[in-house]
Structures are given as C-alpha cells and as structure tokens.
Amino acid sequence: xLLMLKSFKLYFFCFFLLLNSNAQSxxxxxxxxxxxxxxxxxxxxxxxxxxxxxxQKINIEKFKxxxxxxxxxxxxxxxxxxxxxxEEFDVKARALNEQMKEYNIMREKAFSEFEKNKKxxxxxxxxxxxxxxxxxxxxxxxxxxxxxxxLFIASKKFDITDQIIQIVNENIK
Numbered sequence: 460x461l462l463m464l465k466s467f468k469l470y471f472f473c474f475f476l477l478l479n480s481n482a483q484s485x486x487x488x489x490x491x492x493x494x495x496x497x498x499x500x501x502x503x504x505x506x507x508x509x510x511x512x513x514x515q516k517i518n519i520e521k522f523k524x525x526x527x528x529x530x531x532x533x534x535x536x537x538x539x540x541x542x543x544x545x546e547e548f549d550v551k552a553r554a555l556n557e558q559m560k561e562y563n564i565m566r567e568k569a570f571s572e573f574e575k576n577k578k579x580x581x582x583x584x585x586x587x588x589x590x591x592x593x594x595x596x597x598x599x600x601x602x603x604x605x606x607x608x609x610l611f612i613a614s615k616k617f618d619i620t621d622q623i624i625q626i627v628n629e630n631i632k
Contacts, residue, residue: 488600493607493620497588498581501627507580511573518573522566529559591626595619 498504536551543551596604607618 487602489603489605490601490617490619491605491607491610491613492592492618492623494585495608496620497624497627498584501588501624501631503587503627503631504584507584511577511580514576515573518569522562522569525562529555529562532558587631588623588627591630592623595623595626 498508532555536548536555539551540548592604595601601619604619607613607620
C-alpha cells in the first residue's frame with residue numbers, strides 16, 4: 460500500500476508538472492520582424508541608406524573619371540608606339556603601369572573603407588533600435604522575437620515589423 464501511495468503521489472506530481480508546463484508554454488508569445496524592412500522603411504534607416512548610396516555614387520564617379528584618364532593615356536601611348544624610340548615607349552608604358560597599380564590600390568582602399576563605414580553605420584543603427592525593441596518586447600510580454608529572414612513560413616499576425624518601424628520613427632531622429 461505504501462508503494463502504491465508513493466507511486467500515486469509521484470504520478471500526481473508529474474501530471475501537475477506536465478499540466479503546469481503546458482499552461483506556461485501556451486503563454487509564450489513568439490513574434491518576428493523583418494530587420495531589412497526596418498532599415499529600408501524607417502526614417503532614420505532611410506537616411507543612413509541614402510547617405511551610404513550617395514557616398515558610393517561619389518566613389519564610383521571619381522574612379523570612373525580616373526579610369527577614363529588611364530585608358531586615354533594608354534591609347535595615346537599605343538598611338539605613339541611607332542613614333543617613340545623603344546626606350547621612351549618602355550618608360551611611358553612603365554609609368555602608366557605604375558599609375559594603374561596606384562589606381563587599383565586606391566580604388567580597393569576606398570571601397571574597403573566604404574564597406575567598413577557601411578557596416579559601422581548599420582551596426583550603430585541596430586544598437587540604437589535594440590533598446591526600443593527590447594522595451595516593446597517587455598511591454599507586450601513577448602517571449603521570443605525572430606528575424607523573418609530565418610523563418611520558413613509564419614502567419615502575418617505575428618509580424619511586428621510595422622509596429623517597430625513606427626516606434627523607431629517616433630524615437631530616433
């Protein structure tokens with residue numbers, strides 16, 4: 460009888476734990492958001508992306524001009540190949556080759572710096588919006604927020620992207 464009573468108590472305890480854990484799991488609220496959409500459609504995100512786009516266009520234009528200059532110089536040297544002595548031609552060709560190397564180094568450096576700056580600004584924006592999202596999560600008793608990019612499929616009713624965009628627009632200038 461004692462063994463049966465202990466078994467019954469254990470069974471009751473396990474049943475209570477299972478029932479309690481199911482009740483708690485039903486209370487968990489899981490939502491998702493689209494971070495890329497927040498970057499592209501919030502006012503501060505748009506400003507950052509616009510600024511980055513303008514800087515990239517300036518870089519591209521600057522390097523296109525230099526590239527045209529180098530091509531023209533190359534064409535000029537090629538046209539004068541028969542007129543110049545072999546030594547003069549070699550000197551001009553080496554000089555042009557050095558200019559092209561410098562151009563490639565400068566171009567690579569500029570684009571690398573642009574990418575670093577882009578990453579820094581996007582990370583800074585993410586750092587600025589994270590407390591807003593954390594506050595939203597706390598106020599709405601949300602257990603988990605997922606990035607839509609990592610979801611296969613989910614109901615639109617769990618998408619909080621538009622709400623977060625509104626909060627970001629109101630709080631970050």
